[in-house]
Structure formats: structure tokens, C-alpha cells
Amino acid sequence: MLEKALVGSKKYWAWVFFLGLLAVSGCYYYYRQFNYGLGLTGLSRDVSWGLYIGQFTFLVGVAASAVMLVIPYYLHDYKKFSKVVILGEFLAISAVLMCMLFIMADMGQPMRFMNIMLHPTPNSVMFWDFLVLAGYLALNLLIGWVTLGADRKGVPPPKWIKPFIYLSVPWAVSIHTVTAFLYAGLPGRHFWLSAIMAARFLASAFAGGPALLIILALLVRKLTKFDPGKEPIQALGKIVAYAMFLNVFFLGLEFFTAFYSNIPGHMESFVYLYKGLEGHHELVPLMWASSVFAAVSLFMLLFTSLRKNEGTLALACVLLFASLWIDKGFGLIIGGFVPNMLNEVRTYWPTRPESVITAGIWAIGFLVLTLLYKVAVSVREDTAGIEIEH
Amino acid sequence: MSMDRREFLKMAGISSILGLGVSAAATAQNILGQGIAPDKVITNPEALTAKHWAMVVDMSKFKTDEDFQKTISACHTTHNVPDFKNPDGSVNLKDEIKWIWKETYEHAFPEEDNPYMDEKLKEMPFLVLCNHCEKPACVRVCPTQATFKRPQDGIVMMDMHRCIGCRFCMAACPYGARSFNWRDPRPFIKNENKEYPTRTKGVVEKCTFCTERLAFGKMPACVEAAPKGGLLFGDLADKNSEVRKIVETRYTIRRKPNLGTGPSVYYLIGGNEHA
Numbered sequence: 001m002l003e004k005a006l007v008g009s010k011k012y013w014a015w016v017f018f019l020g021l022l023a024v025s026g027c028y029y030y031y032r033q034f035n036y037g038l039g040l041t042g043l044s045r046d047v048s049w050g051l052y053i054g055q056f057t058f059l060v061g062v063a064a065s066a067v068m069l070v071i072p073y074y075l076h077d078y079k080k081f082s083k084v085v086i087l088g089e090f091l092a093i094s095a096v097l098m099c100m101l102f103i104m105a106d107m108g109q110p111m112r113f114m115n116i117m118l119h120p121t122p123n124s125v126m127f128w129d130f131l132v133l134a135g136y137l138a139l140n141l142l143i144g145w146v147t148l149g150a151d152r153k154g155v156p157p158p159k160w161i162k163p164f165i166y167l168s169v170p171w172a173v174s175i176h177t178v179t180a181f182l183y184a185g186l187p188g189r190h191f192w193l194s195a196i197m198a199a200r201f202l203a204s205a206f207a208g209g210p211a212l213l214i215i216l217a218l219l220v221r222k223l224t225k226f227d228p229g230k231e232p233i234q235a236l237g238k239i240v241a242y243a244m245f246l247n248v249f250f251l252g253l254e255f256f257t258a259f260y261s262n263i264p265g266h267m268e269s270f271v272y273l274y275k276g277l278e279g280h281h282e283l284v285p286l287m288w289a290s291s292v293f294a295a296v297s298l299f300m301l302l303f304t305s306l307r308k309n310e311g312t313l314a315l316a317c318v319l320l321f322a323s324l325w326i327d328k329g330f331g332l333i334i335g336g337f338v339p340n341m342l343n344e345v346r347t348y349w350p351t352r353p354e355s356v357i358t359a360g361i362w363a364i365g366f367l368v369l370t371l372l373y374k375v376a377v378s379v380r381e382d383t384a385g386i387e388i389e390h
Numbered sequence: 391m392s393m394d395r396r397e398f399l400k401m402a403g404i405s406s407i408l409g410l411g412v413s414a415a416a417t418a419q420n421i422l423g424q425g426i427a428p429d430k431v432i433t434n435p436e437a438l439t440a441k442h443w444a445m446v447v448d449m450s451k452f453k454t455d456e457d458f459q460k461t462i463s464a465c466h467t468t469h470n471v472p473d474f475k476n477p478d479g480s481v482n483l484k485d486e487i488k489w490i491w492k493e494t495y496e497h498a499f500p501e502e503d504n505p506y507m508d509e510k511l512k513e514m515p516f517l518v519l520c521n522h523c524e525k526p527a528c529v530r531v532c533p534t535q536a537t538f539k540r541p542q543d544g545i546v547m548m549d550m551h552r553c554i555g556c557r558f559c560m561a562a563c564p565y566g567a568r569s570f571n572w573r574d575p576r577p578f579i580k581n582e583n584k585e586y587p588t589r590t591k592g593v594v595e596k597c598t599f600c601t602e603r604l605a606f607g608k609m610p611a612c613v614e615a616a617p618k619g620g621l622l623f624g625d626l627a628d629k630n631s632e633v634r635k636i637v638e639t640r641y642t643i644r645r646k647p648n649l650g651t652g653p654s655v656y657y658l659i660g661g662n663e664h665a
Contacts, residue, residue: 037591038555039572044484048560048570108555108570108592115534115554126533126558187527187649188564264501341566342493342518343500346483 001145001152004378005371011223012374019367026360029353030105038108041354046346047337051330051358052106056099058208058329059365060179061201063095063136065209067172068239074165083380084217084232086151089144090372091213092172096137098365103130105357125181132175139168144372152379176201183336191269191336194257200250201328206243208324210236211317218314220373226380230310237313241301244320248294251327268343269335278345283334286326293323436607440625442524442544443599444654445613446633446642447517451620458492458515464615465490465597470588472578487569489597490519490612499645516657517621519612520567520597521645522546524652528559528568537594544654545599555592564649568596599623626654 008016033040043050069088072078104110121127143165150157180198183189194200214236217228258266271277273287300306300316307313339345350358433439452458465471471489474482496503498516526546528537536553539546560568574591582588586602589595600610608614613621624633633656636642642656 037571037573039485039591042484043572045486045560045566045569046483048557103556106556108557108594109553109590110555112534112552112554115536115552119534119552121533121535124531124533124558126531126556130533182558183561186531186562187651188646189561336561341564342497344497 001149001375001379002371005374008374012370016367016370019363019370022363023360023367026357026363029356030360033105033353033357034110038106040351042349042351044346044348046340046344047334047348049106049333049337050348051350051354052102054329054333055358055361056102056106057179057182057201057333058325059095059099059102060133060176061205061324061328062209062212063092063099063133063140064172064176064202064205065213066092066140067169068206068210068236068243069213070165070169070172072235074162075169078235080229080231080235083226084213084228084236086144086148086376087217087220087228087373088209088213089140089147090376091209091216091369092140093137093144093372094365094369095209096133096140097368098361099133100137101361101364102358105361125178125185129175129178129182132171132178136168136171136175139164139171143168148376148379151383154383173202176205183332188341189336190263190265194254196250196253200247200254203243203247203250204324204328207240207247208321208328210240210243211320211324214240214317215314215321216373218310220377224377224381226377233310233313234308237301237307240317240320241298241307244294244298244301247324248298268339272338272345273331273335277339280338280345280347282347282349283331287331290323290326290331293319294327297323434605434607438604438607438609440543440631441627442625442654443522443604444624444626444633444637444656445519445599446622446636446656446658448620448622448658449514449516450658450660451617452515452517453617457617457620458517461517461612461616461621462490462492464611467581468583468600468603468611469586469598470575470579470583471595472575473580474578485572487571487575487595489569489595490517492516493518499643517612518565518567518645519655520546520599521565521651521653521655522597522599523654525650527562527564527649527651531558531562533558540601545601546596547598547601548593548595550587550589550593550595553593555594557594559594564646564651565653568594570594 029040041050041052066088069081069085073081073085104113107113116127116130143161146161147157177198180201183192184194184197186192214233217233217236221227255270258270268277272280273283274291275281276284297316297320300312301320306316334348338347452461466473466489469489471487474485474487476482492515494512495514495516496512498518503512522545524544526537526539529539529546532538533556534552534554536549537546537559538549555570557570560570571589571591571593576582576588579588600608600612603610610621610623613623622633622636624631626634626637628634636658637656641659643659644653644656647653
């Protein structure tokens with residue numbers, strides 16, 4: 001099926017070339033980082049994780065969100081999702097791939113990454129995170145490829161794939177729960193030490209991932225002959241609305257616990273992020289932008305007329321995605337490190353090499369996504385009009 | 391060693407092929423990461439040993455800034471800790487690596503201060519270092535066991551050759567005791583101590599309670615360099631040890647004890663003459 005990614009319009013190739021260019025720039029800076037060390041980033045002994053780990057965390061959520069299509073389609077027999085479910089699975093594949101690249105970019109000794117497998121350590125959450133991510137990637141590759149291959153031949157997918165599909169549901173939940181546990185079990189990092197962290201992660205994932213999928217589905221319809229359909233997009237819109245409501249609610253719970261208890265350690269990170277602490281305000285504009293985007297997008301999603309209009313729905317999804325990206329891909333990580341363990345405010349801002357590497361990894365992810373979608377769309381265009389029971 | 395690793399492996403390989411004894415094969419296996427059973431390790435009879443190494447810090451013994459500097463630099467020069475400075479001479483906070491350093495009371499013991507506290511006390515310097523916790527969070531999170539707790543004496547160690555540089559331990563340590571090599575540290579080591587390894591970029595490091603000195607019967611470098619009685623080092627599990635007597639009979643505090651990490655570094659309050 002891969003050969004379908006090798007034929008395309010001029011626009012398609014221009015887009016592939018553009019992503020390739022970004023990826024190459026990222027590789028160039030990564031080469032420099034590889035030689036010099038992570039000192040090329042804005043990180044320090046005080047803020048020791050930053051943009052890379054933020055992107056990783058955010059993208060685990062995007063990957064997990066495929067389950068929001070798999071559950072209705074395979075568990076509730078919601079047939080309308082038959083066309084978009086493959087888009088979700090392929091999005092998951094590219095998201096997990098980006099996660100792994102961000103982990104590699106963040107490693108001080110990337111050549112030693114196999115040590116995680118050579119010295120398996122069950123008490124380390126990172127060991128489990130590595131396992132579940134690799135497993136999730138394998139599951140989605142398998143499921144996506146087999147179901148699409150069956151579609152192409154015009155036959156239902158083989159029965160043996162079903163257990164893998166069912167397995168992918170709890171597996172998706174597990175990848176984001178385990179990722180939350182990276183943070184939620186660390187003594188002394190009050191900002192992260194919250195029982196609701198995993199739930200919050202899942203809520204934001206199930207809002208952000210499907211929001212991206214809506215944007216992608218609308219783009220696919222606009223740019224190709226394949227129409228994912230109006231109804232699945234509306235159904236996704238409802239999922240995004242519920243999940244975003246939960247996400248904002250959970251964030252509110254964090255605020256309540258921190259500020260009603262009035263415990264300084266619990267309040268300080270929030271104060272740093274939203275108001276500034278000891279004269280440091282680096283993240284304040286970003287965090288407020290995230291809050292405004294969240295409020296506006298939620299408002300738009302809750303109003304049926306705005307949600308039903310695909311133009312305003314798309315706008316709401318873009319705002320929502322941006323809001324969650326800032327909140328989870330940046331603020332959540334930095335906030336956990338400021339103030340530091342000695343109660344000093346030491347700040348962080350990504351450097352140019354770090355930003356280009358980050359953009360490069362996103363470009364690689366979108367390149368893979370583009371190729372996978374190209375295959376899926378081409379198969380769909382070939383079999384247009386044929387509906388197959390899964 | 392006059393033989394390098396490659397040659398040694400070659401020899402071990404050839405001799406085991408020729409059946410020149412099981413020991414060579416066993417050695418080769420150890421090199422491949424099987425390790426030696428703890429009871430098979432022969433310790434130096436002069437080595438200082440303990441069940442639970444611990445430190446008591448008596449700040450009243452540190453009178454001048456020189457007392458601090460001597461103690462800190464004894465550690466940092468012994469262990470080839472690089473010195474990162476900005477062009478203006480101040481510490482480069484982005485690359486900084488430190489094993490033991492001076493911290494004011496309000497930072498060493500955050501949230502233990504009060505609004506009426508004398509500025510002098512708030513700003514009072516304390517020496518801080520790795521606490522060699524009884525339940526170390528860094529060890530719990532490390533995905534490769536590159537940081538581990540020695541079962542025999544409780545020292546929290548680092549294997550710089552296994553560390554993958556993920557920095558999970560830095561996120562987990564509640565004391566900020568860990569540093570990362572953001573770049574090649576070697577050009578920033580003024581006088582290299584050939585007796586102790588330097589590190590490569592991309593690995594985490596921290597205080598090791600001078601295991602390399604204990605193995606030769608020597609006290610940790612900081613303890614030796616500190617003013618008399620300033621840093622006391624001993625076996626907390628031994629009822630007759632000086633550190634145990636002080637911890638039992640005097641008022642001591644530990645950093646963030648409410649986190650359940652069980653720090654092994656105790657700060658003696660009200661110093662003066664002790665046990």
C-alpha cells in the first residue's frame with residue numbers, strides 16, 4: 001500500500017518538501033546538540049526538563065486519544081466512525097513516533113537508551129512508560145495496517161485482529177496514565193503531586209486529540225476526494241466538548257486545593273505561572289493566553305449552533321488545541337520546576353537550537369502522518385462508495 | 391592495568407575457548423554485566439565500613455567563609471567537579487555542577503522560616519549535599535539502576551557508565567542534590583585529580599560520601615577538610631558511634647523530613663561541645 005504515498009499532486013510534494021526541510025533543519029541542530037550536549041538547550045540543574053519533555057507529554061495524549069474513536073466504533077458499533085477511525089489510528093502512530101523522538105532528543109546519552117531494556121527496573125515509571133509506548137505503537141501499526149489492507153481488498157478485516165483492537169482500548173488509557181505517573185509520584189514537587197494528574201491528562205488528551213482530528217478530517221475533505229462525512233465530525237465535536245469541560249473542571253480542582261488549603265508549596269507554582277513570582281513573569285502571558293483560548297473554545301463548543309457550523313467548530317478546535325499545547329506542552333512541566341527544590345526561582349526559556357529541534361520532530365511526525373493519510377485516502381478514494389462491515 | 395579492555399576480552403575469550411580454566415570465563419561473564427555476588431567481594435581490611443553511613447553537620451564550627459570554601463573545594467577538587475563561571479566571575483547557573491555547597495537557612499530549610507525571623511538567621515549559611523536517603527526517591531525512579539543504594543552501608547551511588555541522562559532522578563530529588571553534565575566538563579576542571587575519574591557529557595552526578603576514600607580507610611574529603619567537629623561522619627546503626635550519640639541526645643533537624651525520604655544528613659542545632 002505504501003506505493004500510494006509515492007504518487008501525488010504538486011501541492012502534495014510541496015508540502016512533503018516543506019516538512020522535509022524542517023526535519024533536516026531539526027536534524028542539523030540535533031547533530032550539534034549530540035556533539036555539544038544538552039547545554040545547547042535552555043535547561044539547567046534547576047529546570048532540568050523543558051520543551052522536549054513537554055512535547056512528549058502532550059503527544060502521548062494525542063496518541064491516546066485514538067481510543068475516542070475506537071471505543072464508539074468497535075465497542076458501541078457506532079458505524080458513522082468507519083471512515084475516520086483509520087485517521088485516528090494513523091494519528092496515534094505518528095504521535096507515538098514523535099514521543100519517542102522527543103525522548104531521544106532529551107536524553108543525555110542517547111546511545112545508551114537500550115540500557116532501559118538491558119537493566120529492566122519495574123520500580124521506575126519510566127521503564128513502564130517505555131514499554132507501554134512501544135506496545136501502543138506496535139498495536140496501532142498492526143491494527144491500522146490490517147484494517148486498511150482489508151478495506152482495500154473490499155473484505156472485512158480478519159477476525160484475529162479483534163482482540164488486538166480491544167486490547168488497544170485499555171492500552172491507550174495506560175499510556176497516558178503511566179505518563180502522568182512520571183510526575184504525580186515525586187515527593188517535593190507539589191505542583192505535580194496530585195492524585196488528579198492522570199485524570200486531568202486523560203481529559204485534556206481526549207479533548208486535544210479529537211480536536212486535532214477534526215481539523216485533520218476537515219483538511220482531508222478539502223484537499224482530497226475522500227469525505228470523512230459530516231456526522232462523525234459532529235460526534236467528535238461532542239466528545240471534544242465533554243472532555244474539555246472535564247479538563248477545565250479538573251484544572252479548577254487543582255486551583256481549589258492549592259489556594260483554599262493556602263499551603264505555600266502548593267500555591268507557588270500556580271502563582272509563578274499565572275501571576276509571576278519574585279519578579280519573574282516569563283510564562284504569565286502564555287498561561288493567560290491558554291486560559292482565554294480554553295474559555296472561548298469551551299464556550300463555542302457548548303453552544304450547539306456554533307458547534308454545528310463547521311467553520312466555527314474548526315476555529316474552536318484550533319483555539320482548544322493551542323490552549324492545551326501551552327498548558328500541557330509547556331506550563332505543566334516548567335511549573336513543576338519553579339520554584340526549585342531550594343525554593344529559589346530559576347527560570348527557563350527554550351533556545352533556538354532547542355526550538356528548531358522541536359519543530360523538526362513535529363515535522364517528522366507530520367511527514368509520517370501525511371504519508372500514512374495519503375495511503376489511507378488513496379485506498380478510500382479507490383473504494384469510494386463501498387461500505388464494509390468491520 | 392597494562393592491558394586494555396579490548397585485549398583483556400580477547401585474552402579471556404581465547405583462554406575460555408581453549409578451556410584454560412573456568413575462572414577466565416567467569417571473569418568474562420562478569421565483564422558482561424553479571425556482577426560478583428556481594429559475599430564474594432574481598433574488601434580491603436583497612437576500609438571503613440558501616441551499616442548506615444550518616445553525617446552530622448554542626449554549623450557552629452564554621453566560623454569564616456574560608457572554612458566553607460576549604461570544605462567545598464576539598465570535595466570538588468578530589469572529585470574533578472568542573473567549575474563553570476560567567477565572564478564576570480559569577481557562577482554560570484545554567485551549566486553549574488556541585489556536590490556540596492553553601493545554602494542559606496531559608497533555602498536549605500524552605501518554609502521553616504517565619505516573618506519575624508532575624509535576617510541573620512534567615513541568611514545563615516548551611517552546607518548541603520546529597521542526603522543519602524533511607525528511601526531515596528532518585529533510586530526509585532531511575533529506569534536503569536544507574537543510581538542505586540548500596541545494600542551494605544546505605545550509600546546512594548551513581549554508575550556514570552550506565553546513566554542514560556534522562557534526568558528523572560533530578561526531578562525526583564527533593565533536595566536539588568543532583569547535577570547534570572550539560573556539556574563536556576573536562577575543559578573546566580582546573581587541576582585534574584588522576585586518582586578519580588572525570589565524567590562525560592550527558593550524565594548525572596552527585597556526592598557519593600567518598601566511597602573511593604572509605605575503601606582505603608580514609609574519611610570523606612569534606613569531613614577531613616572541615617573545621618574540627620564541623621562535619622561528623624559515622625555509622626548511625628552503631629549505638630556507640632559519635633553520630634548516633636549526637637542524634638540521640640541533641641536537637642538535630644533534617645531537610646524536609648515530612649517527605650518520608652529519611653535523609654542521613656543531620657544538622658545539629660545549638661552546636662558547641664558535643665558528645
